[in-house]
Amino acid sequence: MTHRFDSVDAVRDGLREVNYLADDSIAGVAFLADRLAKPVLVEGPAGTGKTQLAKSVAEMSGARLIRLQCYEGLDEAKALYEWNYKKQLLRIQVERGEQDVSWAEVKDDIFSDEFLLPRPLLEAITAPDPVVLLIDEIDRVELETEALLLEILSDYQVSIPELGTIEAKQIPMVFLTSNNTRELSEALKRRCLFLHIDYPSMEREKEIVLTKVPDINDKLADQVARIVRSIRQLELKKAPSVSETLDWARTLVILGIENITEKDALDTVHILLKYRSDIEKAIKEFSSNSAAHFEAKPA
Amino acid sequence: MSTTESEPIFLLLEGFVQELRTAGLPVSLSENIDAAEAVRHIPLEDRNAFKYSLAATMVKNQAHWKTFETLFEVYFSLRGDEYNLNDDNDGDRDGDDSDDSDEDQDGDQDGDGEGQGRGGGRGLTQEELAELLFQALLRGDDTLMRAIARQAVKRYAGMEPGRPVGGTYYLYRTLRNLDLDSVLERLMDQTRQDVAPEQLTPFEERLERDEFEARIDKLRKEIEAEIRRRLVADRGAEAMAKTLRKPLPEDVDFMHASREEMVMLRKAIYPLTRKLAARLARKRRHRRKGPLDFRSTVRHSLSYGGVPADPRFKHPRPAKPEIFVIADISGSVAAFARFTLHLVYAISSQFSRVRSFVFIDGLDEVTSYFEGIDDITEAIHRVNTEADVVWVDGHSDYGHALEVFWERYGREVGPKTTVLILGDARNNYHASQAWICKEIQHKARKLFWLNPEPKAYWNTGDSIVGDYGTYCDGTFEVRNLRQLEKFVDNLV
Numbered sequence: 001m002t003h004r005f006d007s008v009d010a011v012r013d014g015l016r017e018v019n020y021l022a023d024d025s026i027a028g029v030a031f032l033a034d035r036l037a038k039p040v041l042v043e044g045p046a047g048t049g050k051t052q053l054a055k056s057v058a059e060m061s062g063a064r065l066i067r068l069q070c071y072e073g074l075d076e077a078k079a080l081y082e083w084n085y086k087k088q089l090l091r092i093q094v095e096r097g098e099q100d101v102s103w104a105e106v107k108d109d110i111f112s113d114e115f116l117l118p119r120p121l122l123e124a125i126t127a128p129d130p131v132v133l134l135i136d137e138i139d140r141v142e143l144e145t146e147a148l149l150l151e152i153l154s155d156y157q158v159s160i161p162e163l164g165t166i167e168a169k170q171i172p173m174v175f176l177t178s179n180n181t182r183e184l185s186e187a188l189k190r191r192c193l194f195l196h197i198d199y200p201s202m203e204r205e206k207e208i209v210l211t212k213v214p215d216i217n218d219k220l221a222d223q224v225a226r227i228v229r230s231i232r233q234l235e236l237k238k239a240p241s242v243s244e245t246l247d248w249a250r251t252l253v254i255l256g257i258e259n260i261t262e263k264d265a266l267d268t269v270h271i272l273l274k275y276r277s278d279i280e281k282a283i284k285e286f287s288s289n290s291a292a293h294f295e296a297k298p299a
Numbered sequence: 300m301s302t303t304e305s306e307p308i309f310l311l312l313e314g315f316v317q318e319l320r321t322a323g324l325p326v327s328l329s330e331n332i333d334a335a336e337a338v339r340h341i342p343l344e345d346r347n348a349f350k351y352s353l354a355a356t357m358v359k360n361q362a363h364w365k366t367f368e369t370l371f372e373v374y375f376s377l378r379g380d381e382y383n384l385n386d387d388n389d390g391d392r393d394g395d396d397s398d399d400s401d402e403d404q405d406g407d408q409d410g411d412g413e414g415q416g417r418g419g420g421r422g423l424t425q426e427e428l429a430e431l432l433f434q435a436l437l438r439g440d441d442t443l444m445r446a447i448a449r450q451a452v453k454r455y456a457g458m459e460p461g462r463p464v465g466g467t468y469y470l471y472r473t474l475r476n477l478d479l480d481s482v483l484e485r486l487m488d489q490t491r492q493d494v495a496p497e498q499l500t501p502f503e504e505r506l507e508r509d510e511f512e513a514r515i516d517k518l519r520k521e522i523e524a525e526i527r528r529r530l531v532a533d534r535g536a537e538a539m540a541k542t543l544r545k546p547l548p549e550d551v552d553f554m555h556a557s558r559e560e561m562v563m564l565r566k567a568i569y570p571l572t573r574k575l576a577a578r579l580a581r582k583r584r585h586r587r588k589g590p591l592d593f594r595s596t597v598r599h600s601l602s603y604g605g606v607p608a609d610p611r612f613k614h615p616r617p618a619k620p621e622i623f624v625i626a627d628i629s630g631s632v633a634a635f636a637r638f639t640l641h642l643v644y645a646i647s648s649q650f651s652r653v654r655s656f657v658f659i660d661g662l663d664e665v666t667s668y669f670e671g672i673d674d675i676t677e678a679i680h681r682v683n684t685e686a687d688v689v690w691v692d693g694h695s696d697y698g699h700a701l702e703v704f705w706e707r708y709g710r711e712v713g714p715k716t717t718v719l720i721l722g723d724a725r726n727n728y729h730a731s732q733a734w735i736c737k738e739i740q741h742k743a744r745k746l747f748w749l750n751p752e753p754k755a756y757w758n759t760g761d762s763i764v765g766d767y768g769t770y771c772d773g774t775f776e777v778r779n780l781r782q783l784e785k786f787v788d789n790l791v
Contacts, residue, residue, distance in 0.1 A: 008341070008348045027346035028341070029355045035340040036333065043361065180361075180570065182576045190327055193355040196364065202513070223506075230509040235565075235676055262502035277677075286502055 004034045004061050004173070019211050020049070020056035023204060029195040030057060039153050039174035041192035046179055047241025048197045051136055054175035058132035065172070066127070067134045068120040070141045076148055080158060082117045091115070108122075111162040121149070122158050126169035132173045138188075139178040146188050149176075153191045200242060202229045208242060223260045224249045228246045231272060231282055240272040248272050262287060308338055315374045318540045319357065323368050323547050326357050333357075341716060346375070346758045362548050372527055374536045387518065409609035425476075428454070432477065436486055436514050444514075451477055458529055469526045479515050486511045513609035551779040553635040553751050554723075564780065567678075568638060571784060576790070589613035619651040620717045620744060620790075625704060627722030628688060629659045629695045631642035636721050637679050638780070642674050642787055643719075648750035651715070656708070657682055658700035661690030664708070695725060697767075705735045708744075717790070722769075723752045724764035731763050736770035748774040749786065 005011045012027040020031070030053075033040045042050045058065040070080060088110040095101050095109075098119060118126060124133040135149065152158055156168035176192060200208060206225035209216060224245065232239045240248075250272045259263050266283060273279045312335060319326050333356040341352045350371050428450060432675065435443040451483045452458070455476040457471040490507050531539045548567040551560045595611035603609065624643055626636035640655060647653045647669075654666045663686045668678045691701060718739055740746045750757065750764055750769045758765045768774040777783050 008345060024347035025351035025354075028351040031348070031354060032337055032340060032352045034335055038333070040355075041359070180574075182574055186325075186327075189359040190329055192359075193333075194359040195355055196361045226506050226510060227515070230506055233509065262500055265502065286505060 005031050007031070014060040015056055018056050018059045019228070020052060021200075021204060021207050021211060021233045022053075022069060023200070025195065026053065026197065027128070029193055033173060033193055035093065037171045039176060039192045040195050041176045041178065041184070041189065042195045042197060043178045043180050044197035045199065045239070045241060046200060047243040050177040050197055050240055051134065053197070054134040054177070055133055057173060057175070058134075061132070061173075063130040063132045064127065065132050065134060066124045066172075067136060070135065070137045070139075072139050072140055072142065074120075078119055079121050079148055080119050080152075081122045081146075082119065083111070083162075084115045086116045088115050102119055113163075116163070117158070121152050122166065124151065124168060124172050124174075125156055125158060127172070128169055130170065130172070132175065132182060135176040137179060138176045139184060141183075143185060146185050150187055150191065153188070164294065195206075199232055199239065203227060203243065205229070205245060209246065209249045212246050213253060216249055216253050217258070220252060220260070221249065222278050224252065227260065227265060228272065230286075234278075234281055234285055236278045236281065237275045239272070240276060244272050307629060308343065309335060310755075311374060312338060314537065315353075315370065316357070318370055318374070318537070319367065322540075323372065323550065324358065324363050324366065330357050330359075330483040333460065340622075343375075349375070363554045365563075365714070366547060370540055372524060373531055411700050429477070429482075432518075433482060433485060434539050436482065436511060436518065437489060439510075439514055441517070444518050445521050448518060450527065452522055452525045456526060460525070469530075471521060472511050473522055473526070475520070479519070483508075483511055483515060537601075549784075552584070552778050553638060554631060554778070556634060564638065567780060568641055572642055574643070576646050576648070576785065577782060619649065620712070621652045621656070621714055621715045623708075623712065623718045623743075624655040625662075625700075625718065625720045626655065626657050627659070627695055627697070627700075628657045628683065628686070629693075631725070632721070632723050632751050635777070637683075637750075639719075639721050639749065639783060640679055641776075642676050642783060643671050644678070646787065654708075655682075656704060657686050657688055658694035658697075658703075659688045659693055660699055661688050662700045662707075663687045668694070694727045695722070696729045697722065697724060697726045697763075698730040701732050701735040707736070709735075712742045713741060714742070714744055717745045717747070718743045719747050719749060720767070721749045721751075723750055723762060724748070724757075724767060725761050726763050728741075728761050731766045733763075733766045733770060736767045740770045742770065745772045747772060747786075747790075748772065749777045750774060751778055752776070753778060 008024075008027050008031045011031045012022050014031075015022045015027065029040055032038075042053060055065060057063075084251070088147070091110050092106060095106050116122075120133070124131050138149075153174065156171050157165050159165045176188075189282050195232055199205075202225045205228065208225055209221040210218065213221070228240055228245050228248075248268060251268055251271055252260065252264070255264075255268075266287060269279055269282055273282055315335070316326055316331050321622070336351055337352045337356050338349075343351050344350055350368070353371065354364065358364060383647055398429055431443065432447050432451075434440075435447055451473050453468070455473045458469055459471060467570065487504070487508060491504075548560075548563050549571075551564055553564075556564060589612050592611045592613045596607050598607070599609045599611055600607040622643060624640060626640060628636045636657065643650075643653060643655075653669075654664065655669065656664050665682045665686050668681045668685075690696070690778070720736075736746065747769055748764065752762070752764075754776045756762065764774060775782070775786055777786055
């Protein structure tokens, strides 16, 4: 079997080229996923680049990204495959004119590849070209629906009662993301490699800001990363995510701020924090005369 | 199979997996096999990648990460060559280190000082070491910091082979000598001088302080790692792992949690409540249909010529209970009360109403603290500081507290009310007034008693949980998050 990546470092460099800064754990697990041909279950707080990881891996390896967005009520007709019954009906209509066609023949005929509508999962394993399969927010489907995925995750195959088992032509890279709103089943976890993406370290966050925000200078990026780190240390309902950091950095650049003063930070803090109680807490922690700001800011 | 070619690593892995299981991590057989497979692909030399690969195959719950990491350090710490502990190699290694730092910051005196320090082991005076530490922290020089950590442990920890003392003791000794608190102050002073004549705004000062604290934290971790390495070298990985065995966050005992564990618990409770809330909401939504709606079925049967082909069901209307929480918040069980209140309020949407009362020997209602506030931590803080719960001497008096409750709020307990009493029932030999429990049970839907003590201690000494328990619909041992979660789950 050929492998996509040569080494852990190759993964890291490859991802860097597509502007995704991977740390040791991300690069290591991505490399391993390729070698062991196993899916990766990516977990972590919202907005830390879980989905982006799959996209970036696809971009870096020149593969097509197939995405399955999970939601409550997702079923196999939407995830795996569906019979194109309109086309089947049409076929039966056509057959009707001819006398010598037996029922068995028609049946075999209408349950063939031609009438199968592949949905993301089936599409991913039947694709002739390299693909990356992203199963997004897996924690949103019900526990029972998870079982749909087990066959494809462990054996890379799909069993269709009328057609038999379809095996993968090539093994795709699979990423599942979860925001951890519920415990995933043991069966699913066992089949996957587990990767937890947490908020990045200050140094990494600074680099991310530098790569993703054009026109930002080193000093401002440094300040941004520092302030965000300090804010994350507070006990908040929702700590600022990386995407919020980036939004904030962009805002600062647009406002033409070169050096963040206390006032700038307080005026723009609502980009980082989305809960009133969090904003109040941050203001209280960081401002010199908190009372004044409390009065001044109608939240 | 490939096992033969690299036997030692597989043996090591086997021991490691054993230890993970002993520590409570559920490592299944197939995960173990994955790990063995992973080891073949990732070189041991790339320690970080190696660590994360093992974790990816075996640790599928972020809360277990810390346990994994500690054990990993114990089992694999001696394997990388940069962690060689032999004194001969030590010299060489440190030579390299000081070279590095020379390149980094052309600090002659640093390089020299270090070289001597290493060679003789005692060449550096205490002041010199402190100065070096200060410089390293000020500049955030990681290499130098690591070197200092090793030097500090060597010098201050006073480690002797075979001494049956835990790592925390050595850590304490080392840190005491380094006196990091005053180093932090010095660093701040230095920063203030650097920007003079301008003044640091409080905002900048705060940021600087966070930066230095992060560096100091890093240093502390280096020191811990160094101590661990030395202990492993002395005692072997298995013995060391045994001393390090710590409960997982969900198994930490509320009553005996250390400060560090408390922080861990506080972090753990938030995702737990979120998960619990999501699960309960889902359960409610997906509950089976209600009982047969006879009227509607007959009505719909008309369109089938009187055949009830389409049975209709009533909408399920699960009763939302009203919850009264009466919690002992005296020292010994305060943490337990805090976590329970936190959990109950986090899922308060599952109840029609939640009222809470806290007591030590007096009792006070604290429901209003939680109203209109979306930060439960804040409310609980107010409970601990503002509630009027002391009547005479501030020692638990369940009897009196219950009396007050009954007198003031007793008539509000109704057939929809579920009452939870939290406490260890250590009554300091006061009168139990257990008849109140009987009355409450009589009026309320259910009365539960949650006791954070292990069952074996119940009814020993001044614990009279048995007296109350007679009148409760259930008494439960709730010592850790796992048990608490289970109880609350069943409650709804």
